[in-house]
Amino acid sequence: QQQVKQSPQSLIVQKGGIPIINCAYENTAFDYFPWYQQFPGKGPALLIAIRPDVSEKKEGRFTISFNKSAKQFSLHIMDSQPGDSATYFCAASAGGGNKLTFGTGTQLKVEL
Amino acid sequence: GAVVSQHPSRVICKSGTSVKIECRSLDFQATTMFWYRQFPKQSLMLMATSNEGSKATYEQGVEKDKFLINHASLTLSTLTVTSAHPEDSSFYICSASNPLRRTYEQYFGPGTRLTVT
Numbered sequence: 001q002q003q004v005k006q007s008p009q010s011l012i013v014q015k016g017g018i019p020i021i022n023c024a025y026e027n028t029a030f031d032y033f034p035w036y037q038q039f040p041g042k043g044p045a046l047l048i049a050i051r052p053d054v055s056e057k058k059e060g061r062f063t064i065s066f067n068k069s070a071k072q073f074s075l076h077i078m079d080s081q082p083g084d085s086a087t088y089f090c091a092a093s094a095g096g097g098n099k100l101t102f103g104t105g106t107q108l109k110v111e112l
Numbered sequence: 113g114a115v116v117s118q119h120p121s122r123v124i125c126k127s128g129t130s131v132k133i134e135c136r137s138l139d140f141q142a143t144t145m146f147w148y149r150q151f152p153k154q155s156l157m158l159m160a161t162s163n164e165g166s167k168a169t170y171e172q173g174v175e176k177d178k179f180l181i182n183h184a185s186l187t188l189s190t191l192t193v194t195s196a197h198p199e200d201s202s203f204y205i206c207s208a209s210n211p212l213r214r215t216y217e218q219y220f221g222p223g224t225r226l227t228v229t
Contacts, residue, residue, distance in 0.1 A: 032216040034216075041203075042222055043220040044205070046218070046219065049217065051216075093216065099161055100207075102156050104154075105153075107153075
């Protein structure tokens with residue numbers, strides 16, 4: 001019930017490509033869905049987040065698509081760059097300030 | 113805004129000793145702080161949730177007598193790993209939030225790499 005399933009585990013794209021990372025959840029009490037980017041040896045950094053009252057949110061090159069009925073959400077990175085190579089985690093929580101349940105992570109590599 | 117710091121960034125200690133890790137919110141009041149551990153190439157595992165001025169809530173399977181958490185002020189939480197053993201070697205990360213601000217964001221610190229020899 002508390003799990004957030006994330007796929008793929010790893011992803012390689014060419015520079016300029018649009019990697020897509022998918023997450024699915026079961027707990028219908030979840031109402032906050034952030035994405036974090038983590039570089040090796042560093043803490044996660046909040047990229048973008050969405051609440052279930054909207055189906056899409058864009059911030060710069062990052063877009064979240066949210067499908068409430070399917071209980072799925074995804075991250076799209078437009079015009080990907082080598083500097084985007086990192087591990088990406090989706091997460092979910094129920095209520096403000098409550099604990100996050102993390103996905104298993106996707107290791108993204110953007111090649112020149 | 114929303115900067116969280118951790119100290120130290122790296123620590124090496126001998127088996128059987130204790131080590132304290134500090135987590136500070138630098139530009140906001142963190143009524144709630146979370147402690148995670150992360151093993152190489154794995155996801156973050158929540159260890160405990162601490163609210164300022166009250167006892168921490170530990171996740172199932174986390175020994176509260178081994179991982180002591182104190183959240184004595186709105187800007188500081190500490191995690192003390194007592195009687196550390198090599199299997200405690202990991203990357204420890206804190207995060208902070210303030211639900212009173214009516215935002216859901218959690219902001220993470222840079223992490224502390226603990227190596228127990």
